[in-house]
Amino acid sequence: MEQFKQKFIEEANDLIQDLESSCLILSSEPDNQAHVETIFRAMHSLKGGSAMFGFDMIDACTHQLETAYDMVRSGAMKVDDKLLDISFKVIDHVKDLLEENDNLSESTLQNHSQLLIKISEIVNVDDSKTKDPEHSSSSAEETYDNDINTYYIKFVPNRDIFRNGTNPLLIINELVSLGENKVYSFVSEIPVFEKIDATHCYTHWVVLLATNATKEDIQEVFMFVDVDCEVEINNLGSNLSIKEADLIEIDSEYENGADLTADLILSHLEPIVKSESISDNIEVEEKKNNIKNHSISSIRVSSEKLDELINLVSELVTRQASLSLLAENLDHKDLNPISEDIDKISRRLRDSTFSIRLIPIENMVTRFRRLVRELSADFDKNIDFITEGTDTELDKSIIEGLLEPIMHIIRNNIDHGLESVKERKALGKPENGTILLKAFYSGANVYIQLSDDGRGIDVEKIRRKGINLGHIPEDAAMSDKEILDMIFLPGFSTTTKVTSVSGRGVGMDIVKRKVTELKGEVSIDTEKDVGTTMTIKLPLTLSIIDGLLVMIDDTHYVIPLATARKCFDFSHKDLTNAVNNLIYIDDHHIPFANLRTEFGINTEPPEREQIVAIEYNGSDFGLAIDHIVGEYQAVLKSLGSMYRDQEIISGATILGDGTVALVLDPHKIISQFKFDKGSKE
């Protein structure tokens, strides 16, 4: 049971996400029927699941809200801010309920009862609307067209009905097909056998029908007979059960030969508290259909199974490397093609396996939309949140890790970046501030940019703050970019005013740390009165990379191919004679570092060395190594906590022959090299 419950909670969280995004869309396009449908269905599934797993409180509030959206669906109610506000509150509340599970806190309980009252207010207001005399009876019935109503239908055919070629039983059958029913036939008028006229119809019927069909639908059944037959159709109302057990009294009246009038039947029918008995059957069916539809497009798999699969693929890739090595060494004419084929297949297998873990950024954008919506109300700023490229995919774990830093950046944008409406008007900017979230691929990286069109960051203010905090000397000559980078230092906040949202002095350093944990980088650009752009650069996945296998001394290293641009061959003499560590490549002088010296290797270098040109901050930087072995798919393994301080090594990988090669982080090597060089000068 617990495990099903867990599954429900997972599912519920997905549903909540759908709900949130649909509600947000509705807030800008209140007439979007498709999203009303989505909300209705999500509420519905939430309700069903929560009732099944004992989340009665979720059941209660989603049930109410479902009713409201059902009204919207049928046009009896309009989507307005009030409804959306409540919807968001319910969504938050449901989140709380799911999280707290059995240990509900006092505040949640209080919240619950308040919410219920609020929802019922909304729903009831609309109830009264539908009873409004302005509305014609037909529209009132339309409102209920999805509710189950119980009808009393009395059908007394004309005696000569057979002569018209009509079979009354077919009519009864058609009625019966509309929903749950009970048919009483009255045969008391049938005379004794000798007197029967076979062309006459002596029987009449009373049908109790619980259906979501309207009165018109039922009338249609009698379309061809109603001229000469007596047809009485009465809506007895909804919430009436006509289950066998509830009809015992009526049955006995019927057996006693009583004429079953509508009033008589109504007096015997017990209204049910909730419209459960009949409607539930239909709900279950609907639900089944939903599940069917979903399973075609996606399958829910536990992330553990995925991790296991990825581990296996990683191992396969490692073993594949051994096979390639063996095939190469044996140089067997039959083995080589097989090994090459397997190499290709395992590459593809690797790529598709890793793509399973990739999910579109859209998944987290919903949260940001909500944040913007809420904060724009809090700060009384009008903000348009625009997204681009949200179909860009990233590893699930990276997306999870990004939520917090991006939320933080958005908070900063709204709190510090964007001006108030008044200020914007004075500056001649559009009244609505804009926050743009843009995601795109570039090489083996994904970039996420968050821009606002606010006041920008005052570089001078940052510089003064940096001096005050003692980070930089008073007369430091620094580029704007270097100064801006200081906002990523711990405890650096220039806001004089502390708000509840941002500006507590913890902030950008956490953003930086979180992004670095994901092997990403964050940078900032700003222009006064034009806006600020934060750029987060991330790797696509964390566990397998295409690399360049190189040798230094007797050790293998892997340089990520994504960073390497070109390779060049030089004699050792050229490198040692290079002035100022600059070497002439492709009509350019590019700086380089010899990794032998950097790593402190003192053995005799080979006569010819290779330089791998690495793209670093838009220009090339060379890394000199002994020689290049070839391309290599590296399954990244952590070096563990013992080598935690080793910044220039991003991990290790196991080679085909079982030895370990280190995966270098060229950018870190270069930045450390530049730093060392800078400090020496």
Place this chain on the structure above:
Amino acid sequence: MIDSNNNQSDVGTYLTFEMNEETFAINVSKVLNILEMQKITWVPRARDYMKGVINLRGAVLPVVDLRIKFGLPIKEDSVDTSIIVLSIIKEEEEVLLGSIVDGVREVLEIKDDSIVASPVIGTRYNSELTTGMLQVDDKFITILDIDKVFSINDVVEYKEQSTTETLEK
């Protein structure tokens, strides 16, 4: 300074090994495996007792030269040179690492009451790093508290500070 394992039973099981002709012991509960000496991938810019990493059944295992850590002279690799795979607790996390020693000797069952506290003066090693000493025949065995050994970055600094300082920097 008594290992928790010893509190439960009167007899503890220890693996003994040699470094620089001296015998040391580690509680077997800390030992996962003993490997032959093999090619170690050297990691640049690490402390010198961090010898590098090896492949332990598909995982990357850091290897430490316990002799350097203890400031002992390094003997040339021989058939006896071994890597003891240890599971230690470092900063409340379980960490696997390999330790290079001159040679592994035997597994001993040692009665708790035969372990004597290390004398505070006159020993080469900080008494904090040892659980105690044991005399077998005419030899002394130093029982190491291996978690402690690796929780202190610079084991050698406690003694012969002046000579080892340059080594660490």
